[in-house]
Amino acid sequence: MQAYLKLMRSGNCLMAAIAALVGVFIAYNIVSANATADSYAAAFPTFPILDSLKVFLVVFFVTGAGNAINDYFDIDIDRINKPERPIPSGKISLKAAMYFSLALFAAGSIIAASINMICGAIALVNSLLLIYYASNLKRTALFGNIAVGYLTGSTFLFGGAVFFEYGGIKGVFVLFVLATMATIAREIVKDIEDIEGDREDGAQTLPIIIGPKKAAYLAAFIGLVAVLASPLPYIQSLMTVRYLILVAVADILFAVAVYEILGKNNPAKSSKMFKMAMAFALISFIAGA
Ligand SMILES: CC(C)=CCC/C(C)=C/CC/C(C)=C/CC/C(C)=C/COC[C@H](O)COP(=O)(O)O
Ligand SMILES: CC(C)=CCC/C(C)=C/CC/C(C)=C/CC/C(C)=C/COP(=O)(O)OP(=O)(O)O
Ligand SMILES: [Mg+2]
Numbered sequence: 577m578q579a580y581l582k583l584m585r586s587g588n589c590l591m592a593a594i595a596a597l598v599g600v601f602i603a604y605n606i607v608s609a610n611a612t613a614d615s616y617a618a619a620f621p622t623f624p625i626l627d628s629l630k631v632f633l634v635v636f637f638v639t640g641a642g643n644a645i646n647d648y649f650d651i652d653i654d655r656i657n658k659p660e661r662p663i664p665s666g667k668i669s670l671k672a673a674m675y676f677s678l679a680l681f682a683a684g685s686i687i688a689a690s691i692n693m694i695c696g697a698i699a700l701v702n703s704l705l706l707i708y709y710a711s712n713l714k715r716t717a718l719f720g721n722i723a724v725g726y727l728t729g730s731t732f733l734f735g736g737a738v739f740f741e742y743g744g745i746k747g748v749f750v751l752f753v754l755a756t757m758a759t760i761a762r763e764i765v766k767d768i769e770d771i772e773g774d775r776e777d778g779a780q781t782l783p784i785i786i787g788p789k790k791a792a793y794l795a796a797f798i799g800l801v802a803v804l805a806s807p808l809p810y811i812q813s814l815m816t817v818r819y820l821i822l823v824a825v826a827d828i829l830f831a832v833a834v835y836e837i838l839g840k841n842n843p844a845k846s847s848k849m850f851k852m853a854m855a856f857a858l859i860s861f862i863a864g865a
Contacts, residue, residue, distance in 0.1 A: 579667040584640030596635040597734020603744035634684045642706035650712045694740040715779035722762035729756030729845045735788035761799035762850035769843035819864020829853035
């Protein structure tokens with residue numbers, strides 16, 4: 577059991593599933609306030625507890641499936657770079673990892689479809705994109721980074737899709753944009769960190785094509801644009817002033833992540849700082865909603 581949780585990277589799954597719940601909660605706040613204002617409150621549903629549980633399970637399963645299929649395709653690289661992982665260490669066979677991943681993709685998509693068809697469509701599209709990313713896209717310059725950025729940001733869209741017919745997706749779109757940009761920046765930094773292994777593997781990642789320095793400048797630019805845009809959820813009255821105070825801490829962590837890659841040329845430290853900043857930003861969404 578422990579090996580399968582490690583294969584799923586259950587910490588990432590939990591973070592993604594919490595992000596999706598934030599999407600549900602914020603979308604509900606917006607659409608229920610609009611419903612009251614438009615005086616069709618009587619027709620508006622109460623907070624969907626069962627659908628929220630389903631949202632949590634879907635994102636936990638699909639994120640875990642994405643990580644499992646990613647390690648399935650990465651076996652040759654991981655045998656060298658990450659031999660302690662469940663598949664190269666022999667704790668889980670390649671075939672078992674693939675079947676486990678496909679079962680999680682299927683379960684996530686079926687549960688999503690039971691919420692509504694838009695949620696089902698998002699889960700299915702994301703599942704197919706995760707398989708395509710792991711098998712092909714991750715070795716292409718920028719497209720792989722954009723795919724992971726969309727997938728991470730889509731957790732908020734997925735939560736908002738519970739209220740699709742009330743405009744729930746529109747309400748959380750700014751959160752999607754912020755998370756997507758921050759993730760793309762971090763993914764470019766991760767590719768800078770992995771440049772030697774990727775070069776041996778024949779991957780055509782951005783740092784290999786344009787050089788690690790230019791890739792670092794692009795990652796820094798995208799990350800800093802996300803920081804400058806971070807007050808938007810407050811300006812749009814999605815969040816309270818508590819968000820503004822807490823996201824300022826996340827912004828400082830993003831700035832340190834940028835300094836680590838641009839000033840100190842330390843992609844490993846920068847990647848860790850980006851992830852810490854994203855986690856703190858998620859806390860600011862929760863506290864500020
Ligand atoms: C400026 C601002 C306010 C940005 C918002 C940042 C934010 C709230 C991001 C949300 C991040 C999120 C939902 C993360 C879920 C965890 C996850 C699946 C991240 C994607 O990770 C892919 C990565 O390649 C995994 O590698 P590793 O972390 O090294 O295992
Ligand atoms: C909203 C729904 C239904 C699903 C969202 C699913 C999510 C959040 C996906 C986020 C991105 C994710 C988990 C991608 C998995 C593949 C990946 C990027 C793994 C990291 O792989 P590598 O680039 O190989 O780096 P390492 O293996 O060295 O960490
Ligand atoms: Mg990998």
